[in-house]
Amino acid sequence: MTTPVSGTRRRVVLLTAQAAALGLVIAWITVPANTIFLETYGSGLLPVTYILAAGAGAGASVMLARALRRQPLAIVAMRVMIAASIVLAAAWLMLWLADAAWMSFALLVILPITIPVGFMFVIGQAGALLDVRSLKVMYPRVIAGFAAGFTVGGLAGAPLLATLGGPEHLLSTAAATAVVLVALVLVTMRAFPRELSTFETPEASDNTAVRPSLRSLLSNRYVVLIMVFQALSALESQLLDFLVYDHAGRRYTNTTDLAAFVGRFSAIAYGADILFLILVAGLLIGRFGLRFGLLANPLLVLTLVGASIAGSILQGSLSTVAFLLVVGTRVCDMVLADGTTRTSVGAAYQAVPAAQRTAAQAVVESLAVPLAVGVSGVVLLVVRATVGSEGLAIPVIVVAVLVCWTVCALGVYRGYRVNLLDALRHRQLDPSDIVIDNAETLVVVEALLSSGDQRDVRLGLATLQRSGHPTFIEHLERMVASPRASDTAMAFDLLAEVDPSRANALAREKLADDRPDVRAAALRTISAAGTGSDADQVAALLLDDDHHVRLAAAGAVGRLGDLDAHRRLAEIVESGSRHPEAQRRIEAASMLAAAPVLAATSGTIVGVLLVDDDPLVAAAALGAVAWPEHAHLEATVVALLDGRVTASTAIDALVRAGDTGVAAIDRCLGAEGATDPRRQELAVRAARDIGTNEATRMLVRHLGHRDRDVGLTIVNALRDMAEAESTIAATIGVDVVSAEVEHAVRLLRAIVVLEDVSCPELRRALSDEVELSRLRVLAALSIQHGREAIDRVSFQFAQRDPRQHAIAIEWLEISLVPRSRPAVAILEPDLSAHERLRRLAKADGPFAVTPAAQLTDLALDQERIWRRPWLRACALLALSRDRSALAHLLDQLTVVTHDDDPDGIVGETLEALRRRSLAEHA
């Protein structure tokens, strides 16, 4: 888990206290409202209160959403609770002084709204005060506060009634507790003003965010899914509640027994609720994640309702077994609703865009839930009026609701993953294309075409071409005659694409132009659009004064010329390749590159030019390498990856070779000995650019390359190839991650073992290796999950705010397969080596290996597990501080092969330490 946000404990305590106060308020409304209502009106009117509650809930939702757009949630919560305390006090006075029993009806109507609205206030504050991971672990404790408050309120009800003299007086204590709740919200807001002072104004949201109106919320599929999820949960709970009281009403015929049952039922339900919330819920959610949290409630209750139906069929609906199953189902439902469902929904809100979150919570809690309660009232009235509530009709309806709820839970879970990624991602506006739809736009385009800036001209031409404008060719013809050579060249290139014969005709006229750039452009156009009849005319320009014209002529002769023309070109090239001036040799190589028709006969010349002393000549010759004609030059081409000047053209040459190049790269990567890792990294890039299945398979074979930096380049290449091709199995990424976890454990263990040894260079080298492991893990995860997602994860981890880290960790934990999940401990920033090791290997010491043995293992690397000469050299330096250990090692390390030490650092260090040792003895 990431470093929690500061003051987490205080935040949780304050939120729990608020939830407890809310529980007390609700308990002290429930008892008097139900008692007075049932005494006055009986239970037949209860479904009517459900229906009215739906209307009241809708009104409350609209008002709350409006208020939350203007003020922070904590302020709204305080104002609502102040209003509630006033209403409760007024109800108490009216019931006490005026005996206004109708107030109980009103209280029962607002009671179903009070609970979700109260929870919305607490959840909303929790969302602002806790990061997503803390929320998942700590939230059950917050909710337990509500259950504890409710239980205490219920248990205290009897003595309070005895003391105060009537149920209506409990409303006075409810009003007083509501004031306490206001005070607690105030204290929380003062303690965390920054977190709780934000609210969702349209100005505060960015351009791409949707304003949190009801319509915009309903356009967000994820919010709708949460809304439906909550509504189905409330509908199912209400129907189960009814089933319990219906069964109890039929089973207990006198009021005393019924009251005793209700008391026991509430105590058991809320007692189990508290125990589950405190002891189990956090662990379960933390261990099994959000999917479990969302699905546990519907699936378990579905099983129990099925059992209840079976019990009713087998034993009769009035049997004790059927009754106990119904009661047990409801208790289970209440426990899971608080312990897993509410907690999971609280976490699910973290994936709703910040600008919509609180408004969405308000709508869900105070609109969807009351509506569901209302629907339950209608359903119950209809069932009672038709088939009656005694049979299996209601349990069957509950089963249907539970099935829908389960499907919806899966939808929320899928949406959570997708939306969490969106929360990680910055959105960008799509650039809009210029569309020429009127004369004004055409004027703008013509202004671009007459601009002195070539980029403007290119944009203007591209716009005309993309829109298929009828004046496009006319514009191009005009531009061919432009005094600016660059415009002429650009126009020729485009005209050759759209009207080759016209381009060719115009190009012929320009072969004698004074400007070399125009002659070269005309030659390129003829080369692309001309015919054999143009060959003599272009061949004449092989001896042009200008280098670029000669090159363009070579290209045109290569394409259009006959055998004689080709022979003449070959003579010019051959002569140029032996010229003492490097520039002429470069031109000869470039001519060969421009005329691939000569490839079959130019192998020797290309071979000579590739090993020219001047790297610029070699670079030009690389452009002339043709495959398979020049396959014998493969090793030379690969060797040219080493040169600064030749590296990029050597990559191009290998890429042109396709699978022939793959074989060469395979040999380069598998070469033992003196191969420069830099050369191998560049060869990997060439393989990536080749991008064939053969290239992929070859790179996969080298995933465990002995140089871990080269290995990282390979994983990165496979990631890039995975984006273009889907041929790379996801298991490759998983295997790489598992191997990295294993290696990271080894490195971290070495760091921990050596923490008291004076070897700063070695510790730094080991830390560098851990960092390399981190990069390799990120690259491997990119293969599985796409580069964009993992880049966003890296971005989140680079931020200083641990809440940002928490979102990234949360995404990783729900997205990674179990085998890859330990790797999160490698990625998470700001962990000590001990903590990282503890999470990766479930152990952070002490270890059996001694520091001396660890140093010797690093210095010798006999099993080739460290695979880094630099580590060996640093270990040698550390050992040199213990003379006896060094002397022993110097004996063992008499020979260091080049394979083991390609850059010579081990040999060099060894030699220097020997010299120092001798000097000290002398």
Next chain:
Amino acid sequence: MSASDELLTIERVAALQRVGMFAAVPGHTLVAVARVAEEVRFGPGATVMERGAIEDWLYVVVEGALRVHVGDRVLVDRGPGDVVGELAVIALAARSATVTAIEPCLLLRLRRKPFEELLDERPGIARAVIAELVGRLQDLADQDAKRTHT
């Protein structure tokens, strides 16, 4: 380490890693930089750089202390892990201040050409240098913003 000892490559790398510009570069990558660096020693009072001089190297301070000054005005003192003269390598500028050793110093001298070749060949080093320069620009921008604010 005694003054007469020649540094091992590892020790040079450790000295380079104390410099902000190279702090994030893995040691094995810095081996190449350490190998092209030259060890230079100056006694107290020796002039390490002269203001206005056209030179193409920078110094990394391994041991000792240097004073950067213009005439008698002291700009800053530099110690182990600091760099002086980096502008000459990165931006081809004349020395903007004089640097004098104020105690016995061991410095690593990095010349422009081999350094540039390393930047070409080792993207990791180039990225680290760019990151360091961007960091400095950000610091300057922050300071400027603070000044404007106050």
